[in-house]
Amino acid sequence: MLNNIYNIFFIPEIFLACSSFVCLLFGLFLKKNAFRQTSNLAVFVLLLTILLVYYDSESNFANYKSLFSHSSFINFFKILALLGSIASIIISKDYFLGIKLKNFEIPVLFLFSTLGMMLMIASNNLMSMYLAIELQSLSLYVAAAIKRDSISSAESGVKYFILGALSSGILLYGFSLIYGFTGSMNFDDISFYLSKYDNLNLGLIFGLVFVMVGLAFKVSAVPFHMWTPDVYEGAPNSITGFFAIVPKIAAVALIYRFCLVPFGNFYLEWSQIILFLSIASMFLGAVAAIAQSNIKRLLAYSSIGHIGYILIALVAANDDGIKAASIYMFSYMIMNVAIFAILLSLKVKNEYLINISDLKGLSKSNPIVSLSISIIMLSMAGIPPFIGFFGKFYVFIAAIEQELYMLSVLGVLASVISAFYYLRIIKIMYFDESKSEGIINFQISFQSKIILSLSLFVIICFIFYPSLLINISASLTI
Amino acid sequence: MIDWPLVSVIIFLPLIGALIILFIKEDELTSINIKWAALLATLGTFILSLILWLQFDYSNPSYQYEEKFKWFDDFNFFYHVGVDGISLFMILLSTFLTPLCILASWNNIKKRVKEYMLSFLFLETVMIGMFASIDILLFYIFFEAVLIPMYLIIGIWGGNRRIYASFKFFLYTLLGSVLMLIAIIVMYRNTSSMSIEFLQGNYFSYNTQLFLWLAFFASFAVKIPMWPFHTWLPDAHVEAPTAGSVILAGVLLKMGGYGFIRFSLGMLPEATEFFIPLIMTLSIVAIVYTSLVALAQTDIKKLIAYSSVAHMGIVTIGIFLVNQQGLEGAMMQMISHGLVSAALFLCVGVIYDRMHTREIEFYGGLVQRMPLYATVFMIFMLGSVGLPGTSGFIGEFLVIVGAFKFSSYVVIGAAFGIILSAVYMLYLYKRIIFGTITNNKLADILDINTREKIILIPLAISVILLGIFPNLFLDPMRLSLELIITNYEIANAK
Numbered sequence: 001m002l003n004n005i006y007n008i009f010f011i012p013e014i015f016l017a018c019s020s021f022v023c024l025l026f027g028l029f030l031k032k033n034a035f036r037q038t039s040n041l042a043v044f045v046l047l048l049t050i051l052l053v054y055y056d057s058e059s060n061f062a063n064y065k066s067l068f069s070h071s072s073f074i075n076f077f078k079i080l081a082l083l084g085s086i087a088s089i090i091i092s093k094d095y096f097l098g099i100k101l102k103n104f105e106i107p108v109l110f111l112f113s114t115l116g117m118m119l120m121i122a123s124n125n126l127m128s129m130y131l132a133i134e135l136q137s138l139s140l141y142v143a144a145a146i147k148r149d150s151i152s153s154a155e156s157g158v159k160y161f162i163l164g165a166l167s168s169g170i171l172l173y174g175f176s177l178i179y180g181f182t183g184s185m186n187f188d189d190i191s192f193y194l195s196k197y198d199n200l201n202l203g204l205i206f207g208l209v210f211v212m213v214g215l216a217f218k219v220s221a222v223p224f225h226m227w228t229p230d231v232y233e234g235a236p237n238s239i240t241g242f243f244a245i246v247p248k249i250a251a252v253a254l255i256y257r258f259c260l261v262p263f264g265n266f267y268l269e270w271s272q273i274i275l276f277l278s279i280a281s282m283f284l285g286a287v288a289a290i291a292q293s294n295i296k297r298l299l300a301y302s303s304i305g306h307i308g309y310i311l312i313a314l315v316a317a318n319d320d321g322i323k324a325a326s327i328y329m330f331s332y333m334i335m336n337v338a339i340f341a342i343l344l345s346l347k348v349k350n351e352y353l354i355n356i357s358d359l360k361g362l363s364k365s366n367p368i369v370s371l372s373i374s375i376i377m378l379s380m381a382g383i384p385p386f387i388g389f390f391g392k393f394y395v396f397i398a399a400i401e402q403e404l405y406m407l408s409v410l411g412v413l414a415s416v417i418s419a420f421y422y423l424r425i426i427k428i429m430y431f432d433e434s435k436s437e438g439i440i441n442f443q444i445s446f447q448s449k450i451i452l453s454l455s456l457f458v459i460i461c462f463i464f465y466p467s468l469l470i471n472i473s474a475s476l477t478i
Numbered sequence: 479m480i481d482w483p484l485v486s487v488i489i490f491l492p493l494i495g496a497l498i499i500l501f502i503k504e505d506e507l508t509s510i511n512i513k514w515a516a517l518l519a520t521l522g523t524f525i526l527s528l529i530l531w532l533q534f535d536y537s538n539p540s541y542q543y544e545e546k547f548k549w550f551d552d553f554n555f556f557y558h559v560g561v562d563g564i565s566l567f568m569i570l571l572s573t574f575l576t577p578l579c580i581l582a583s584w585n586n587i588k589k590r591v592k593e594y595m596l597s598f599l600f601l602e603t604v605m606i607g608m609f610a611s612i613d614i615l616l617f618y619i620f621f622e623a624v625l626i627p628m629y630l631i632i633g634i635w636g637g638n639r640r641i642y643a644s645f646k647f648f649l650y651t652l653l654g655s656v657l658m659l660i661a662i663i664v665m666y667r668n669t670s671s672m673s674i675e676f677l678q679g680n681y682f683s684y685n686t687q688l689f690l691w692l693a694f695f696a697s698f699a700v701k702i703p704m705w706p707f708h709t710w711l712p713d714a715h716v717e718a719p720t721a722g723s724v725i726l727a728g729v730l731l732k733m734g735g736y737g738f739i740r741f742s743l744g745m746l747p748e749a750t751e752f753f754i755p756l757i758m759t760l761s762i763v764a765i766v767y768t769s770l771v772a773l774a775q776t777d778i779k780k781l782i783a784y785s786s787v788a789h790m791g792i793v794t795i796g797i798f799l800v801n802q803q804g805l806e807g808a809m810m811q812m813i814s815h816g817l818v819s820a821a822l823f824l825c826v827g828v829i830y831d832r833m834h835t836r837e838i839e840f841y842g843g844l845v846q847r848m849p850l851y852a853t854v855f856m857i858f859m860l861g862s863v864g865l866p867g868t869s870g871f872i873g874e875f876l877v878i879v880g881a882f883k884f885s886s887y888v889v890i891g892a893a894f895g896i897i898l899s900a901v902y903m904l905y906l907y908k909r910i911i912f913g914t915i916t917n918n919k920l921a922d923i924l925d926i927n928t929r930e931k932i933i934l935i936p937l938a939i940s941v942i943l944l945g946i947f948p949n950l951f952l953d954p955m956r957l958s959l960e961l962i963i964t965n966y967e968i969a970n971a972k
Binding site for chain 1: 590
């Protein structure tokens, strides 16, 4: 099986881990421009990792005694996370230089957190799952607090850390209950053991609920969402961008795998929890975002709402659901990359844009940017012909396939409520008369421009050739 | 027959115009180029759509000029467009009114000309696309995409309360259409087909039909609009710029009627039979109530907006009579209302451009200074009242003839509404046009200029043409409507 010991370096995760250390040393020994060079190297490393994931053959020697698993679903989400992480490193480079935060550790932290996410997505064992989550979260705690002289950044880091540690504790307790009652940590073994029973005993139900709480915290589903707006608001904008784009991908993949692999036969037990999380997230995300004046808090609530829709597809728990989740997650990533690429380049009086009301008059001073923001907002609201609509459409197809009519109707109602605050941003840009014009500056680097144009292209042109993504997502198996 | 994709060209020509405009840099000098580009694109679309009519095969009840491509690999979703007798005139109405709208906004839109023309061209594409699509998903995408340009048109170029009106318009209609999305998915799940052509029939169980019908009703009743879902309409009409009101009244309201004919009648016949009393009640209430409300208005645009609700009440009665006269009358009423109310809004625009107010009190005695204006306004006013010889008469007459077969109570309600419509329109005309000029500001108001003549005279001609030669319009749609009625009767005879 192992023809050559060097082949081990071509396993994507091992490659990424080694390269992350190389990046760290690289940054350490550079005298000038350490941040910029390390970022470039990090992007390069991530690109190579994508190639490795893509060409990673079906040889299962990377399983480490089935600590990790291997499937098309896993690969898809790994590539999604890697793409998101590349995009967010590129779009945040200029921002970091702009606020004079030139620690070369930042891209390295992103690399480690991405590594954690890849392991999370692939994990097939409670232990490896926990370790992967911790690797991912620890890097993110540090990243949130990276701006050491800023009180809000430190606050958000500490908040994230304390709540994250609490949720990890709950998660671990759930794991221990599951281990205690099934005698195994392996997903497949748990599934095999449980297949002998018709229903779960009380201990296992407790374990399941505890794990669900921990995972809900990671995907920031209501009522475990409290940290999201605060952390989004406090962290530097580009870190917020990373938070919004990447960890959600991994957490969603994980919650899907955890529900469908070990507990696949106990749909009724976990679907009630997910159902509640989904409805609560959609409505809270829609209603709470209306009153926000800070664009980062608004996007936090918007992401909570989006999680609600993805969880609908999980409640559906069929092949269409997996397809819907991957399409939705893809559209979610693209839309967030686009909006953050713009936000990280907008300056109001030499400060980066925070208040939504500062967008006033943007349509006059910068028509292309305001048009782009409008398109992204309409897409997030799920208005055709943009990609966001197709995400929602597939989610509802999956739900109706499972005869979840009530949930679908609630979902579309929440989407109407949420349309209000997306439209409000367009209203501020286009309808409100601004007296002071030209205070908004839009400066974007060439690389971010490419990322932005690509993502806008996908948002607008998805409708013309949807089959490309849909064929891939239809072939995914969990 | 034509061997090139005529329908697709008609759908996407405005969008190509929009792309060209996107690359014209806007400043004082080039804004005229933007206007000309928009006008040429819309005129070209109109001329092409005339070919649709000239080459139309009257003896074929189903779709013509069909184009079909596989669109999604995993489901049976197609890019499938075509034209039949029902959609033909809806498309013509859209392509006819849009160039007039561009002309009507020639001088009075001064800010953001580029975005304005972009919105209108995009709007035209989605309107035509919606009427031409045979795939329900395609229909839905166009149906909802209409909201985007209309939201911008009301919100950017509208009046004082434009923000309130634009949000109300968007959210109200979105709420209706998302429920339709659920219904569409349920239909797909039951039949594995999204073809409007295929689904014309009776494919769903009775209970499913009832729920589907209600979901579609939520969407179309808001759009058309029926009482009590009409409250967005007066706001949107009053706040929208003139051309926005024209499109709103001329085409967007017809989307509701079109949807009722295609979806409710065509696909859910048994549920339609069940809900006919509801529709009739709501329609009669709408006709009488909104006519009375219109009588009390002090704003000209609001008056015409309420009269629209009343006229659409006649349309819904006609549609849900489900007989030849009723449906033909409803279609004629939709076309006629599309022309007449559009023209009335344009007429209001003429005096609004001069005086910047729409208060009825402000005007009076315009006939002294604007004889030509008084003449064309009269033609449209009489068209709205339904005087024989104008387009309005044909529609109302046919609906009432059809209603006699159904119930004489409905006839009484509809006729009462028609009398009321004469009251409020004549009263409006008397207050604005007749009498002596009492307001000094009106002393040197100018009569309509060449541009306004170019806009209003074709409309006046078509209103009279429709009234004198209704068969020109009724013949192409007759077989398509008969097909729907036959399907409906077969389904309910079981």
